[in-house]
Amino acid sequence: MIQFRVVPFLFSALSLVLSGCATMPATQPIPPDWAVRSYLVDEIIDTRTGATVPFEALVNELSKSQVVYVGETHTSLEDHRIQKKIAEALHAKTPEIILAMEMFPRESQPVLDRYSKGLLTEEELLKEVEWQKVWGFPYPLYKPILDWALENRVPITGLNASQDVVKSISRGGLAALPPKDRARVADDFNLSDLDHRLYVERQYEQHVKGGIRNVETFYEAQLAWEETMAETLAGILSQGGSDARIVALIGRGHVNYRFGVPQRTARRVDHSYKIVLPMPIDSPESLANARMADYVWVTRSPEQPRRGRLGVMVRALGNGKGVEVLAVAPESPAEQGGLQAGDLIVTVNGVEIQELEDLHETIAEKRGVHEIVVRRGRQLIEIEISIPDERE
Numbered sequence: 001m002i003q004f005r006v007v008p009f010l011f012s013a014l015s016l017v018l019s020g021c022a023t024m025p026a027t028q029p030i031p032p033d034w035a036v037r038s039y040l041v042d043e044i045i046d047t048r049t050g051a052t053v054p055f056e057a058l059v060n061e062l063s064k065s066q067v068v069y070v071g072e073t074h075t076s077l078e079d080h081r082i083q084k085k086i087a088e089a090l091h092a093k094t095p096e097i098i099l100a101m102e103m104f105p106r107e108s109q110p111v112l113d114r115y116s117k118g119l120l121t122e123e124e125l126l127k128e129v130e131w132q133k134v135w136g137f138p139y140p141l142y143k144p145i146l147d148w149a150l151e152n153r154v155p156i157t158g159l160n161a162s163q164d165v166v167k168s169i170s171r172g173g174l175a176a177l178p179p180k181d182r183a184r185v186a187d188d189f190n191l192s193d194l195d196h197r198l199y200v201e202r203q204y205e206q207h208v209k210g211g212i213r214n215v216e217t218f219y220e221a222q223l224a225w226e227e228t229m230a231e232t233l234a235g236i237l238s239q240g241g242s243d244a245r246i247v248a249l250i251g252r253g254h255v256n257y258r259f260g261v262p263q264r265t266a267r268r269v270d271h272s273y274k275i276v277l278p279m280p281i282d283s284p285e286s287l288a289n290a291r292m293a294d295y296v297w298v299t300r301s302p303e304q305p306r307r308g309r310l311g312v313m314v315r316a317l318g319n320g321k322g323v324e325v326l327a328v329a330p331e332s333p334a335e336q337g338g339l340q341a342g343d344l345i346v347t348v349n350g351v352e353i354q355e356l357e358d359l360h361e362t363i364a365e366k367r368g369v370h371e372i373v374v375r376r377g378r379q380l381i382e383i384e385i386s387i388p389d390e391r392e
Contacts, residue, residue, distance in 0.1 A: 039287055043298045047290040058276075058295060059089040066237060066244050067273040069262060071252035071293070074137045075313060075327070078299040079278040084145045086276065087247045091152060098236060099149050100248040102225075103135045103142060104158030106232050107184065112156045116149070134163050138313070138326040138341050145249070157236065159248070161185045161228035170212045170221035186227035189220070190267065196259040203253070226254055230264035237269045244271075252277055257292055310334040310363065310385065314345070320354040322346070325374075337385030343374040363387070 039045060043052045053061075062068045070086055072079040091097050104112060108129045115125045122143075126132075131139055149156055165184050168177060174189065191197075197219060204218045212218050229250065237244050254260040255275050262273055275293040279285070282301045285292065311332020314323050325343040328335045345353045348362040349371055363370065372383045 039281065039298045041281055041298055041300050045288050045296045047288050047293060047296060050288040062274050063090055063093045065272045065274045067233065067246045067248055067271060069248045069250055069255045069273065069275045071250060071255045071277045074251060077141065080141050082278045082297050083249050084148060087145060088148065090247055091154060094245045097245045097247055098155050098157055100157040100159050100233060100246050102160050102229060102250045104129055105134055105160045105162040106158045107162055108158045112158055116155050140326055159229040159232045161224045166221050166224045169224050170217050172213065173217045174220045185224045186231040189223050189227050190264065193259055226260045226264055229261045230268060233265045234268035237271050312339060316356045323353050323356060323359050333385050333387045338383050339385065343376050345372060345374055347373045
């Protein structure tokens with residue numbers, strides 16, 4: 001099996017204006033004594049006891065719930081690997097599962113239905129749902145699980161509110177929406193959860209404020225995401241009754257501490273659910289915090305960005321097959337030079353690039369202008385990228 005590794009080069013995650021993926025809780029609960037024990041990468045922790053559980057035991061427990069939330073950091077390959085593994089295992093037990101995804105607005109459901117039936121190509125899907133506009137994170141991160149869903153005829157459901165409406169809320173507030181746009185988000189907004197408000201306000205303090213009027217409109221925009229996703233899930237549960245089984249892929253900021261989508265869905269319809277969070281082994285939060293999730297899957301620490309690099313996120317395809325660009329940071333040398341997500345880097349400064357180490361070495365050997373050849377579709381394209389001297 002090909003092993004993928006992601007390395008960020010001065011990469012700032014392509015988060016949407018209001019992605020809600022911050023991980024710091026409003027109040028930090030004191031974990032029990034057993035929470036300070038050491039864990040290993042790929043251990044699965046039952047947060048009620050602090051004990052590790054085998055994958056098979058995890059799946060058995062998850063299969064008893066109507067909704068299984070698997071959180072993610074959107075740019076983490078590890079998180080996407082875990083999501084797919086859990087979905088595959090649950091599908092083996094209950095083939096009738098539904099894959100519900102934050103990444104698609106619920107208004108795109110007719111497109112998703114056609115894709116699930118094999119009536120659209122991948123290219124047509126991405127064009128019709130306007131992937132770059134409505135989500136923006138690199139599609140290759142999501143391609144494996146979408147390919148799996150298509151192959152196994154697992155229905156895909158879009159959960160989210162449309163980005164243009166949420167941006168309007170962030171600028172002017174919910175009350176300023178015209179009736180036709182107000183109907184595009186959830187009917188019911190619960191603004192009275194103090195813990196959740198404090199959690200979101202902490203995100204606001206750390207957030208780029210461009211296009212956001214104030215903390216209140218920011219909070220309402222966050223609720224537009226979460227209440228709409230919850231309303232959509234509640235609708236599926238109401239239609240399917242006790243037989244409904246859903247695997248929901250949602251950014252961890254919307255499921256942490258349960259008061260995002262999980263509790264807002266439970267407020268609408270009584271059902272059983274579990275939350276699984278992939279978390280880096282060196283996370284500042286307790287890996288065994290029962291308030292945060294039901295299970296935590298320990299992952300490797302993300303590699304730290306390096307200075308003076310291209311400004312891209314890349315992955316090695318393995319077996320010397322090259323390096324693919326997953327994402328390009330805004331205003332980075334790579335973006336200014338014309339590098340795009342999906343490009344396969346062929347050579348840098350005349351040196352063939354087969355592995356990540358080749359890219360590191362060729363970039364490190366020379367400062368200033370780099371001559372890069374990439375394969376884009378069926379074309380070979382020459383690009384010049386100027387990288388400032390990091391000593392300046």
